[in-house]
Every structure is written in C-alpha cells, then in structure tokens.
Amino acid sequence: MNIDLLSPSSFDGGHPTDQYAWLRENAPVYWHEEADGQGFWAITRYDEVAGVGREPFVYSSEPTIMIADPEASGLQTHDGEHKMMLMMDPPQHTHFRKIISREFTRGPADALRPRIQALAAKIIDAVIDDGGCEFVSQVAGELPSYVIAELTGIPLDDGRKLYELTEIIHSAPQSLPEGAQMNAIAEMFGYAQQVYQQKLAHPGEDLASQIVHAEVEGKRLDEVDFQLFFMLLIDAGGDTTRNLVAGGLHALIQHPDQFQALREDPSLLPSARDEMLRWVSPVIYMRRTVKKDTELAGQPLKAGDKIVRYFAAANRDPAKFADPERFDIRRSPNEQIAFGTGTHVCLGQHIARVEIDCMLAEIVKRLRDIEIAGDVEWLPSNFISGIRRMPVTFRAASA
Secondary structure (H helix, E strand, O other): OOOOOOOHHHHOOOOOHHHHHHHHHHOOEEEEOOOOOOOEEEEOOHHHHHHHOOOOOOEEOOOOOOOOOHHHHOOOOEOOOOEOHHHOOOOHHHHHHHHHHHHHOHHHHHHOHHHHHHHHHHHHHHHHHHOEEEHHHHHHOHHHHHHHHHHHOOOHHHHHHHHHHHHHHHOOHHHOOOOHHHHHHHHHHHHHHHHHHHHHHOOOOOHHHHHHOOEEOOEEOOHHHHHHHHHHHHHHHHHHHHHHHHHHHHHHHHOHHHHHHHHHOHHHHHHHHHHHHHHHOOEOEEEEEEOOOEEEOOEEEOOOOEEEEEHHHHOOOOOOOOOOOOOOOOOOOOOOOOOOOHHHOOOOHHHHHHHHHHHHHHHHHHEEEEEEOOOOEEOOOOOEOOEEEOEEEEEEOOO
C-alpha cells in the first residue's frame, strides 16, 4: 500500500479510505516521512485519535496544529507574544476560550434557531425557481456566511468575501499562484484590523465587540490578539459547516435510499446529520507535539515528535462503528468525533448543528429530484476535506 497523507491528490474526491484502512490494520501509529520536515506519526484508530485530544499535558497544541512547522510553512500563527487559540494549551487556552464560550453553548445556539431557520428558507427562496444552482457558493456557503456576519456585526457581503479567503488559506500552496496564501492572510488581517478599530470606537452587542473589550487575567486583548481571534472565528465558523452541508448532500445523492428515507421521515434529521459528520469529517487532521517521552499503542514516542490525528480514519474504525463503510442515517449509537475531543473540541459545534439541521430541513422539504449536473470539484487540500464546486439540478416540491 502506497501511503501518502501529504499530497492533496490523496484527498481529491474525499478521504483516502483505503489508506486509512491499511493503516488502522497494520500500523495504527505510522511513521510518515515529510519532504521538508522531520516527519510525523500518523494515528488512525478511534481510541488513540480520541484519547490524544484529551491529554494536552502530554500532547501539546504548540507550536501549531498544522503538520508543517510555522517557519517551514511561512504561515505564522504567532509572533512569540501572540498566538491563535488553536495553538494554545491550558491554562492559557482555557482563559481565551472563556471569552466567547458562553455564546457557543447549547442554550444560546438553540436560541438562534428561529433566525437561522429564516435565513435557510431565504437561501432556498433565492434558487428554488431556477431549477438548479452551484450548490456550494449559492446554498452551502451562504448560511455560515450569514450567521458569522450577524454574530460578529459585519455586512453579509464581507462575510462572503472572507469565506473566499478561507478557501485560499486552506488550499495546498502548489495549487495556487505564488504568494496567494500570504496575500489572503494579509487581507483577512487587514479586514480584522478595521473591525477592531470600529468596535473599539463604537462597541455593539456583537461577538466582535465582546472580544475587542475582553480581558484575559486583567490584561486587555490587543489588535493582534483580535486579528488572530477573528481569523479563527471566520475560518472555523463557516468553512467546516459549508463543507459538511455540501459533502452531506453529495453523500445523500450517492445513497438515494437514505435520501428517500430522510424525506419520508424528517425526524431522522439529527441522526442523519451525525452520520454526515462521521462520513464527511471536514477537518482531515489536527497535529499535536509530544511534550515528554511516552508510548502510544505500544509505540515509543520522543519529546518533540509530531503526532497527527486523522479524524475520518477514526470515524470509520470498525472497532468502534459497525459496518463503517456503510452510510446509514439511522446509525445508533454514533459517537463520531468530527468536532474533535478534549479541551480543543470545536467551540462552534452547537451552532454548526443548528445550521446543518436548518439547511437540510429546507432542502429535504422543498427540493425534489436533486441530481449532480456537472463535474464535482474538490478543494486541493490535505487539511480540509471539502467540495469547492458542485452544480446540481432540482425541481420545487409541490406545496
């Protein structure tokens, strides 16, 4: 088996499930060479992937959650004094997360449901009479753009533009014009700087104002702290939801019996959503760095080693899921870990679930005979599994 989890081509069309299966069976802690780096341990079984996330004092999020070290990638996420919350360990991570954690708990997320339902209906209203659309940009990407724009108090068109930037940031550098990623990051930071100044002078009730005026251990966040926080909100707040909705519809179209079952019984929507999360697993991996010599699944690890957790591999582990290569919207139990585990479990998971449920409910209720109407184009990335373009046709359901 040729194992290559670095090339974006391995993820063109979705996850390399054959590679994952071989690794789980033969080398669940596998040494993977890295052309411009020290190499890393790829872990693919559910227990280890989930467990490593729960041990931040053994497996650190510093200096980065990306495979390439910051100096090798050129994508700096901290400058010694500042860093993105994703790259923090407790207790620092705990303090920063607390700034916005209340807004992202289940209660506030559920309180947003009526508004999110109305936005989902508006999105389908805009395409339903056309008989087709480019699903990713016109449907899947619209709702998270709306929601994060409203949460942070920025115009919707700006939200759309920021999501275009996240797509560039997540693409493999070799698939882009030279300097495109750095330009996208600079543009994102430049926009965040404007928001910071605006919310500093004229604070509102929105999340961005809350972050601008927050304190951590008695110290106000500065402009760079805000830029990193804002980038994380935009990045994590929409990219994964967009990719889940697009990838989830793709899976339903490929499994028409499951699609029909969902139409006939909309009460299956929550379990269908969890099965889509398991199946699509939009975030391909998260890296950790070993803080002290240890052992994982019998493999000795040294301090400084990179550990890379592959979520889709864990989510298809036959030791955890019966018949894991079957897409089953009635699957129960379904302890999928697409949102991660431990201290860094996805902060926005409750809002993401509400967004996914509302968007799917509108699609299932109002669109019929949905078919893919052209080439499906995948994001060239080994970090985010997502469909970049998926033209579809459909007809409006009769009232």
